[in-house]
Amino acid sequence: MRVKGLEPPRLAAPDPKSGASANFATPATPTKHNGFLGCGKPKTKLFGSWHCFGMDQLEEILGRTRFLARTKALDVGAATQLAIDRAAEVHHGPLDEALLSEQANLELTGLGVLQPLLDDPEIEEIWINRPNEIHYFGANGHKLLVTEVSATQIRNLCFRMLSFSRRRVDRMTPYVDAALKDGSRLHIVIPEVTSEHWAINIRKFNKPNVTLAQLQELGSVTHQQVELLSDAMITGKSVLVSGATQAGKTTLMTAMLAASNSQDRIISCEDTFELSLNQSDWVAMQTRPAGTEGAPEISLRELVRQALRMRPDRLVIGEVRGAEALDMLIALNSGIPGLCTLHADSAKAAIRKVMTLPLLAGENISDAFLRPTVLGAFDLVVFCSRDELGQRKVSEILEVTSELL
Numbered sequence: 001m002r003v004k005g006l007e008p009p010r011l012a013a014p015d016p017k018s019g020a021s022a023n024f025a026t027p028a029t030p031t032k033h034n035g036f037l038g039c040g041k042p043k044t045k046l047f048g049s050w051h052c053f054g055m056d057q058l059e060e061i062l063g064r065t066r067f068l069a070r071t072k073a074l075d076v077g078a079a080t081q082l083a084i085d086r087a088a089e090v091h092h093g094p095l096d097e098a099l100l101s102e103q104a105n106l107e108l109t110g111l112g113v114l115q116p117l118l119d120d121p122e123i124e125e126i127w128i129n130r131p132n133e134i135h136y137f138g139a140n141g142h143k144l145l146v147t148e149v150s151a152t153q154i155r156n157l158c159f160r161m162l163s164f165s166r167r168r169v170d171r172m173t174p175y176v177d178a179a180l181k182d183g184s185r186l187h188i189v190i191p192e193v194t195s196e197h198w199a200i201n202i203r204k205f206n207k208p209n210v211t212l213a214q215l216q217e218l219g220s221v222t223h224q225q226v227e228l229l230s231d232a233m234i235t236g237k238s239v240l241v242s243g244a245t246q247a248g249k250t251t252l253m254t255a256m257l258a259a260s261n262s263q264d265r266i267i268s269c270e271d272t273f274e275l276s277l278n279q280s281d282w283v284a285m286q287t288r289p290a291g292t293e294g295a296p297e298i299s300l301r302e303l304v305r306q307a308l309r310m311r312p313d314r315l316v317i318g319e320v321r322g323a324e325a326l327d328m329l330i331a332l333n334s335g336i337p338g339l340c341t342l343h344a345d346s347a348k349a350a351i352r353k354v355m356t357l358p359l360l361a362g363e364n365i366s367d368a369f370l371r372p373t374v375l376g377a378f379d380l381v382v383f384c385s386r387d388e389l390g391q392r393k394v395s396e397i398l399e400v401t402s403e404l405l
Contacts, residue, residue, distance in 0.1 A: 061087055061104050080104045111157060113149050118184070118204070125246070128154060128200040141390070154198050158188050173289060177272045185272050205250070205274050212255045220248065221394045228397060232380055233260040236314075238338040240400075242350035243384030248392035249341045250274050250318070252384055256339060260314060267310050269303035270318035283310060300324040304331055312336055319343075325357035326365065332377035347383040347398045351405065354378075371405050 064083035068074050074082070084097050084104070111118060113134065117126050123138040131154060134145040162168060165178035165186075175189040180202070187201040212226045221229070232239055233256050241256075243249045257266065257277055265281040273286050285307070290297040300317070304327040307315055317328055317340040332338040344350035354377075355370045383396040398404060 057087065057091075058100070058103060058107075061100060062107055065104060065108060076108050080108070111160060112153065113147060114157060114202070118180075118182070118202070124204055126200075126202040126204070128198075130197040151197065154200070158190075158198060158200065161186055162188070167289070176289070179273045179286075183273060183276060185274055205276065209258060209276055209278060210251060210255050211258050215252070215255055220252075220392055225394050225397060228380075229256055229382070230259045233257070233339075236337040237379035238332050238377060239340075240350055240354065240378045240381045241339070241341045241384065242344040242347060242381060243341075244343065244345065244386070247384040247386050249384050251392075252382070252394065253316070253318075253339055253341060257314075257316070264313040265311060266314050266316060267307040267312040268316035268318065269300055269307055271300065274318060275316065301327050304328060307331075308334070308336070314339060316340070320354075320357065322357060323361040325354060326361040329354070329358060329370075329373045329377045333373055338377070344383070347381045347396045348404065350381050350383065351378075351398075351400065355405070371402075375400060375402060375405060 061080070061083045064086060065076065065079045068079035068082055069076060072079070080101055084100055087100070088097060114126065117123050117134070117136055120138070123136050125137045127135045128149075129135070131151045132147060132149060134147060134149065136143055136145070158169065161180060162176065162178055164181045167176050167178040169176045169188050169190055171192075174191070174193045176187070178186045178188075180186055182204075184202050184204040187203075189199045191197070212221060212230060215221045216223060216226050229239070231237075239256065241249050241253050254275060254277065257275075257279070260266070260279075262279065263281070264279070266277065266279055266283070268275050268277075268282070268284045269286075270284070271287050273284055275284060285303045287300055287303060288295075288298040300320075300322070301324040304315070304317065304324055308331055313336075315328075315331055315336050315338045317324070317338065320328055320340050320342045328338065328340060342350050342353060344353050351374065355367075355374055358365050358370060358373075378400045381398050381400055382394055383398075384392065385395040386392045
């Protein structure tokens with residue numbers, strides 16, 4: 001894509017010591033980028049060279065490539081090259097065959113206009129609110145790309161992204177959580193839930209796993225916090241990790257699990273797969289919405305119940321937000337160490353929320369039951385925050401005591 005009046009933003013390289021992205025972005029004023037696959041406008045991949053070719057020309061090559069692949073049993077590369085050769089024979093003027101081949105391959109085997117953003121390790125989140133606009137958040141903060149992507153292309157992108165997880169979105173189920181092939185989390189909402197356009201949000205989780213020591217080098221945790229959290233994982237303590245969206249909860253939880261005993265059997269329960277661990281004895285489970293063909297919903301509550309039958313040495317629950325909090329508390333009071341995340345604006349607020357969420361499971365849950373249950377479930381509560389410069393850090397670690405309740 002071409003930046004109107006500017007060079008494309010150059011994002012910070014990954015941290016040379018950890019091999020991972022610093023993952024801490026500095027806010028910046030959104031910039032507009034012009035052109036991508038647009039007729040008569042400059043376009044190419046996000047951070048590359050600039051060239052022009054028409055949308056009609058690309059569509060012709062895509063159509064011919066699909067025809068050749070279907071009728072001649074050719075692979076995508078060979079079919080694309082034949083289609084471009086044919087276009088070169090009839091095209092008047094210079095034709096950038098290499099660029100045309102790259103764009104065609106992005107459309108046929110990748111995710112088209114989104115693929116360069118997904119491939120960039122410094123971009124954390126991508127979202128689309130309406131046609132011709134793509135937002136993303138990276139090392140330079142929030143940016144806006146103004147590009148030619150139609151409502152039809154957006155819908156096709158959604159179906160292609162959902163094909164990996166085999167989940168669906170339609171009028172009966174107008175929103176869906178799913179995972180991309182690289183582990184990124186995908187969320188789609190369509191009309192009539194949205195007012196007019198399909199809304200897409202992609203949160204990327206393709207960064208290399210980090211350790212607590214690497215987070216300390218990045219300034220996210222102090223030496224004392226590293227020692228405290230490492231000891232909690234080795235000695236089998238239960239920890240509640242809290243914070244706002246994009247505060248680094250999943251990253252911290254992954255680093256903490258890397259500090260646990262290598263022999264531990266870890267069972268994780270999530271709405272969509274986000275964790276990426278190196279432990280050999282790890283089973284990951286995710287929820288499933290009810291299917292239109294009659295397939296029943298598999299809730300987080302059910303996953304927690306199933307996990308208890310799988311001999312876990314540590315139970316990991318991502319994004320506790322509902323009645324599953326009751327099953328979590330009961331499980332952790334059975335002697336199984338836990339590591340869970342929850343949205344809250346402070347460590348104390350996280351404890352208050354844990355004492356409130358189980359009430360969603362039924363009217364017979366009382367305060368007299370919850371206080372000793374919460375006290376027996378968690379040893380520590382951690383609060384993660386992100387400052388105005390985008391720096392993520394552990395702001396607070398509290399021991400769970402009766403005084404805190």
